[in-house]
Amino acid sequence: MATMQASPRSQIISISDLQWQDRQPGVRQKSVWAHPATNRRAVIARIEPGAQLPRHRHVGDELVFVIEGAIADESGAVTAGNMGYRPDGCVHAVSSKNGATVLAIITGGIEPTTEIGSAPASQIFALSELPWVETRPGVRQKRIWEDKANERRAILARFEPGATLPPHRHVGDELIFLIEGANADESGVVTTGNMNYRPNGCVHSVTTKNGATVLAVVWGRTEPV
Template identity: 30%
Template sequence: MSRSFKPVLEKTQKTSVNVNFLKRLIIFPDAATWTPSPQKGVERLTLDLFGDERVKTTYFARFAPGSALPRHVHDGGEEIFVMEGGFQDENGSHGAGEYLRDPRGSTHTPTSAEGCLLFVKLGCFAPGDEERVKIDSASGEWRKAPEGFAIQPLHHFAGVTTFLVRLDPGAILTRMIHPHGEEAVVLAGACKDDEGSYAKGSWIRDPGGHPQSLISPGGCTLFVKTGHIAAAAAEAAQPVAG
């Protein structure tokens, strides 16, 4: 593994990005600056990053057709949702709509013949969470609710839940955001709430504990993760040893 690739992974890292987890944060990828990686054709948009001995980070990764990353290890585990296109590694081919969890210590060599857009979280696995997960959400089971939305569960461990939400056109989802916070990515369509409008690709991180009415005039699908922001806030606030 090349030295220049290490900052992308979970090695010692003093830099922090968007670590005020007590504040609601919205990032629109079309309006943000993407950073090229040392590997030609691969770009990254960091959403948050913190940690010392083991980095925890959330980002979008964009692979041009034919691009690849060298083999690397994920000391703290890796969580991926394939938003567009697809990639290949030692575990097979992973197309749009696939959800992956590779536990701590896992390695792979991702390549993308067609190009892809990924939502990635590194270093997010709790102790004891060692199961490898691979779910094709395109063929997954949706649990419908009479209010005009449906949920597809993806993962749950130690109070942290990951799932997809699909809102029908015109649906209004009124709820209390998880008291320990949530983050969401708009995978398809668009939605809005009292604080703004969110097109496809938008990333929302909310500290939680307040009511929200989410409206989707044309319908939308969201990737949602709840119950983890409060712990991240506490960890990010710890002084860095050095």
């Protein structure tokens, strides 16, 4: 218990408490989280029907989860419940025919451009096509994306009612989004549509009373305590 008290606590992010900001006509966003030292940030963006993001280049990379609706670029459409990945150097334009709400986890920035050239294409992950892997009793995962060289990954995790993750320490950090249900740790309860940030060194345990499905973006690893 002393170890938990001395470690940095996780931070609950209530999305409804954040203000929408206009980014461009037809596109609003909420700034959810930022880590300026590593040029990382997370935003919730709302793209109105017919709105477009003009062609741009990613200087760094981006993971995007579609919460509702669908978005499209030169690689195809990413629909609700699925993910896209924009690698460093990717050049594309983004549109939404009927509107969309997305969560974007961004490293680096973007710059305007008009030429695609030999830039790497974005990637689409259909989560329903990925297998579930049992990681412990009551907890299953789908491994969506991984950057082994930099110890980064994105996973979908399903917690059955009453499942727990025993106390562990984050060596690196983690950002989670509650797709459905709720889970809790020593900082409180994270409910559907909200987020939780676990900073480097955070020690906590995770529980769920009625079950939960979460998207987790992880930098680093965890170790038992």
